[in-house]
Structure formats: C-alpha cells, structure tokens
Amino acid sequence: MPGKLIIFSAPSGSGKSTIINWLMSHEELRMAFSISCTSRAPRGTERNGVEYFFVTPEEFRRRIDNDEFLEYEEVYKDRYYGTLKQQVEAQLEKGENVVFDVDVKGGCNIKNYYGDRALSVFIQPPSIEELRNRLTGRGTDAPEVIEDRIARASFELTFAPKFDKVVINDDLDKAKAEALKIVKDFLLG
Ligand SMILES: Nc1nc2c(ncn2[C@@H]2O[C@H](COP(=O)(O)OP(=O)(O)O)[C@@H](O)[C@H]2O)c(=O)[nH]1
Numbered sequence: 230m231p232g233k234l235i236i237f238s239a240p241s242g243s244g245k246s247t248i249i250n251w252l253m254s255h256e257e258l259r260m261a262f263s264i265s266c267t268s269r270a271p272r273g274t275e276r277n278g279v280e281y282f283f284v285t286p287e288e289f290r291r292r293i294d295n296d297e298f299l300e301y302e303e304v305y306k307d308r309y310y311g312t313l314k315q316q317v318e319a320q321l322e323k324g325e326n327v328v329f330d331v332d333v334k335g336g337c338n339i340k341n342y343y344g345d346r347a348l349s350v351f352i353q354p355p356s357i358e359e360l361r362n363r364l365t366g367r368g369t370d371a372p373e374v375i376e377d378r379i380a381r382a383s384f385e386l387t388f389a390p391k392f393d394k395v396v397i398n399d400d401l402d403k404a405k406a407e408a409l410k411i412v413k414d415f416l417l418g
Pocket residue numbers: 238239240241242246265266269300301302304310311312313330331332333334335336
C-alpha cells in the first residue's frame with residue numbers, strides 16, 4: 230500500500246526538528262524523512278543527502294527550470310528550499326510514510342495537493358521571546374540569521390489555523406506525546 234504524508238511546519242526554533250527526530254525513532258510507524266533541497270550552507274554536523282541536498286543557488290534555479298520540485302520557496306532572501314518530486318514519489322511508492330519539515334507555505338501547498346492522504350501539523354512556540362532564546366541556545370546561527378528568523382515568525386504564526394492540528398511546544402515531553410498520538414491516530418486509524 231502506498232504511504233501517507235505527515236507535514237510539520239513552524240517558525241524556526243519552535244522545536245520542530247527535535248519533535249520530528251523523536252517521532253521517527255518509532256520504527257513501527259514506518260516513517261521516512263523527505264530530504265529537501267536547499268541553497269543554504271550546511272551548519273554544524275549536517276551532511277549532504279541526510280538533512281538536505283545542499284546545492285548552489287545556480288543549481289537550485291536550474292532544478293526549478295527543469296520542473297524538479299513539487300513545491301519550493303525562497304524562505305529567506307537568497308535561501309531557497311524545495312521538495313523534490315521524484316524523491317517523495319519514490320518513498321511513497323515503497324509504502325513509507327513521508328515526513329516533511331517545510332515552511333508554512335510549502336506545508337499548505339503539499340496538504341492541498343495530497344488532500345486526505347496528508348496530515349498537516351503546526352508546531353507552535355509559547356512566545357516569540359522563547360523562540361529567540363531557543364535559537365540563541367541552539368548555537369548554530371549567527372545573530373543576523375537569528376534576526377531574519379524572528380522577523381519571519383510573526384507572519385508564520387498567522388498560518389496556524391490553516392493546519393489540521395496545532396501542537397504547542399512549551400513542555401517538550403508533553404508536545405512529543407501529543408504529536409505521537411496525532412500521528413498514530415492518522416496512520417493507524
Ligand atoms: N517550502 C519549503 N520549506 C522548507 C523545505 N525544507 C525546509 N524548509 C523550511 O525552511 C525553513 C528553514 O529551515 P532551516 O534552514 O533548516 O532552519 P530551521 O527551521 O531553523 O532548522 C524551515 O521553516 C523549514 O521547515 C522545503 O522543501 N520546502
């Protein structure tokens with residue numbers, strides 16, 4: 230049976246990657262991560278083909294012209310992110326449930342495209358101030374990059390009502406448990 234799609238979106242620093250990585254450790258749910266393509270530079274321990282396919286902006290634009298993306302966004306200025314059609318279709322055909330970490334617009338586009346086969350989940354931070362604390366605490370981004378992300382957060386928060394489910398990530402353990410229940414209900418019925 231072909232797999233389903235689980236989409237996570239949230240302002241940067243909300244704890245989306247932390248929650249996704251934990252959910253994916255539940256092997257019985259047969260979840261596979263949708264590896265996006267991006268023109269941003271790798272950070273920390275990130276490796277090409279694991280967190281993202283890292284390409285130059287020129288290569289990214291060539292792929293746009295080649296119609297390789299299911300969706301893509303210039304999330305921050307000159308930093309493109311996109312979902313590769315071929316990648317997702319191959320995973321779904323294998324019967325894997327594909328998990329997406331995408332921005333709010335990409336999340337809505339994928340949900341609209343796949344309809345009931347997809348579940349969209351918005352991870353909401355307790356406040357903008359807490360986002361700043363988390364991004365600073367994560368220690369992976371320069372101060373100006375953090376400011377770009379904070380500047381976009383208020384816009385992203387307005388998208389929460391468009392999602393199937395909203396999980397508030399204040400207490401991490403509670404948020405993980407809530408996300409797991411939502412995903413299990415969707416996948417196992
Ligand atoms: N539309 C879209 N957004 C993406 C894609 N991949 C990643 N993003 C989003 O781009 C934003 C920045 O991601 P990233 O640079 O990894 O930063 P992080 O969210 O702080 O870990 C996040 O909102 C991601 O969810 C994609 O394929 N399509």
